[in-house]
Amino acid sequence: AQSVTQLGSHVSVSEGALVLLRCNYSSSVPPYLFWYVQYPNQGLQLLLKYTTGATLVKGINGFEAEFKKSETSFHLTKPSAHMSDAAEYFCAVSDRGNYGGSQGNLIFGKGTKLSVKP
């Protein structure tokens, strides 16, 4: 079975600074990984996803994430934070069971709240 751990429930950065949100996964089969963002009182929006192929994935709003199998990580980064990036960020892995069976349910991490200081 798959699981996701997000390190740090709250991250605070200054406007213009690097954003780094950490996500580690556990999976016995090749994982499919997602980052979603949730602005206050809104639904979730997909930032980016990793399925196969290139390990550096570029998403919307200047975000990118790198899949590192050796570190079982899928950290989210943005070179320069903007005030509008303040939101809750969820890392998720697709549930594929222990043998790679296809279910497709999303297993979410607990989320990281990003604050951006002016």
Add this chain to the structure above:
Amino acid sequence: DTEVTQTPKHLVMGMTNKKSLKCEQHMGHRAMYWYKQKAKKPPELMFVYSYEKLSINESVPSRFSPECPNSSLLNLHLHALQPEDSALYLCASSQDYGTPYNEQFFGPGTRLTVL
């Protein structure tokens, strides 16, 4: 159109009321989902419909009753709810169910308060 819409945006109901939440998508997706999200928590899966048939019920109490009238619509009927059911209810859809690399598209949610 890559939008999932939900109505109403806010709902306040008493414990004896019957109400319904509605969700609609026009992306031709064949899988639709209901999630419950409490404050400062990730979404929790409640139900999955695939090709208009209930595929997953994550041991949700019977006071929540889902319905999928057609491939574009998903309802969640509410009856005799408890105050602890107050939460943000999110609807989502994906191309199909059982394909793990398909992304889910989420609606804006309905904020439910049970008095």
